[in-house]
Amino acid sequence: MPAAPLRLGLAGLGTVGIGVVKIVQAEADLIAARTGRRVVITAVSARDRSKNRDADLSGYAWEADPVALARRDDIDVFVEVMGGHDGPAKASTEAAIAAGKDVVTANKALLAHHGQALAEAAEAAGRVIRFEAAVAGGIPVIKVLTEGLAGNRIKRVMGVMNGTCNYILTRMQSAGLPYDQVFEEARQLGYLEADPNLDVGGIDAGHKLSLLAAIAFGTRVSFDQVELEGIGSVSIDDIRLAEDMGYRIKLLGVAQMTGRGLEQRMTPCLVPIASPLGQLQGGTNMVVLEGDSVGQIVMRGAGAGMGPTASAVMGDVIDLARGLRIATFGIPASALVEAQPARAATPAPYYLRMTLLDKPGALAKIATCLGDAGVSIDQMRQYGHEGAKAPVLIVTHKAAPDDVAHALTRFAATGVLVGDPVAIRIEEV
């Protein structure tokens, strides 16, 4: 007797949802061969039924309300690709769990805000939540981290996980254009979320980082403790000067467990041009996982788009069809510990850029501030004078972030700086 089909209820018929429909329809036989059972869509839901969509939905029941879809008796898995961290996405996911359905979601915001509660609810109901599509699009990083590297104590997780930000930064670099102009280009190309701050403010990428950190370190998702800094303040000057010194600027997420607690940051960082992260151009994503046994694993792929995101959703669906079921964040939700947040305290080299008044002794005053703060200089470059102002570039040796902050504070008192100095962390990759 063939196994019963796995029946999906699909909430959301945007790009990702239609991508899922296309795979389910086109690859029915392939999926059946791989799972031993049919995977079918029973019912769908979206805001606007009348919208013209590039897929044949005539065989599916329609639910105007995703909560009603989630509760249908004729679905086994609730696939949530609507987005939004509250409202219908949250209500319908909760309803699905309460009704005894497994959940596959692409919704990073939902899990970043409510992951703990949802994971607990799912486990209490004997159900699982899968979210490969929520992080780094088509790259199966959740599976690799949770399963493939499960024999490792994870040391650090890094990632460029917002394609729009990486597009903007690499376009600034390659075309020599200022942020505002490239931001406008990206908006016109439709690369930005309705609220662009989700992208350029680092929030979307921060959501993803917080999910990886939970798995990596067995901690409760703590998005509110991610140190967030967007790319809006990255200047074309810094992109150019960093390149001169052998670095590129990336919106880089880093999560690591330290003696002082869990560091999570999503901030602009410098990385060496020759490194895999430095080589990453355009909208592509990259995740770097470091384990005590495996060393460094680098994964690169499309971070968004219909095909890649649908591929990730279907990876989760196929796992469920095959009976592969594990806890949402890799260990039981009740065993996840509250992480002590550690504000970025791991020492690193820093890139400093400042403009000095062209006065005798100005540079000495800056050097003294650094020395007094315990920050030592690795490289220093003074560029050709612009009128009376001399731009100065410094790369420090490894320094504690607090010491760098102290030095910057002391700079202000010297009276030799024009404008504010720029300090960007150089992440060792």
Added chain:
Amino acid sequence: MPAAPLRLGLAGLGTVGIGVVKIVQAEADLIAARTGRRVVITAVSARDRSKNRDADLSGYAWEADPVALARRDDIDVFVEVMGGHDGPAKASTEAAIAAGKDVVTANKALLAHHGQALAEAAEAAGRVIRFEAAVAGGIPVIKVLTEGLAGNRIKRVMGVMNGTCNYILTRMQSAGLPYDQVFEEARQLGYLEADPNLDVGGIDAGHKLSLLAAIAFGTRVSFDQVELEGIGSVSIDDIRLAEDMGYRIKLLGVAQMTGRGLEQRMTPCLVPIASPLGQLQGGTNMVVLEGDSVGQIVMRGAGAGMGPTASAVMGDVIDLARGLRIATFGIPASALVEAQPARAATPAPYYLRMTLLDKPGALAKIATCLGDAGVSIDQMRQYGHEGAKAPVLIVTHKAAPDDVAHALTRFAATGVLVGDPVAIRIEEV
């Protein structure tokens, strides 16, 4: 009541085996948290009991014969890290399956030669064979291909999967040294297998490719159909000249399903310097997976060594402890089809190097041979004369491999060539 422990029988106490012992001992609690049960080693086996090993084995029963280990009642999983495609590895793996044990193996040669029979035996016995450690060391590529990308029709699989070959090629390139000298260095550093042809002849990497191809295309493992060419004939001249033209030479595995059948090749290829494969230096491995939905996924990591390989073994062990069980090659062994082998017929640009007698019309004769064979020229460079001999470099437009071979045959009849021409495929990555 806590779940019963998962009991391992470990056959092989070389680098990888001791790596497994270390993880099982050091991370017992972490593994128990992640799997919900203890993972323990019950008994071990190796050729020489008296050898001093960097691990405490006193708590484990000793079996001189791995077949006896495989049959012990007090093990659930037989972990085979001895190596060798026949002899004790094969006998003990068969014995383990017959005795109802699951198998975790790092043995690419065993599976490349006997994968189909072993997979059938395992399925008949209701057991699974896992082999993450057999391909690309610490990179969890088997899991990604079999599970993470299971929603995709795989288009092409590529990989640099023998770290020793990549070490030799990158060392030749960076130090400007000839093959023989770097080969000797590698031997002295202990990088080579006892039979170096396994490495430099491409056999080891070919084994790995044949396993990936089976999963990717649902075909029976057909290692004997892999087009194999080692790196012994790669000259420092070609490395230098390719670099001049923007390429690097890699021992690159490529598997793809074409209209004519399954292409599998493990041969020296040119790849663009700026590509991830072109940037891969030293002993690191890289695998590129291309799916119809996901696009291109690139994975990079250590391809060998105690920690990375043991990490892969433990990933498989932890899957079993968690109850994650799927068919050896992703679909039932009986459903794997016999692939029609297609000798590399996918057109590609080719790099050609030859030395011409410095005679009027020599170059015209070569160009005519190419034209007559249907091969058109994209770039041509003639280097400074060496006495009466003129080295010529040609990059062709995309050409069928057979057409290139015809052109090379015609070259011989022109009488203007000194020595044999070199032709290396430029793989589009």
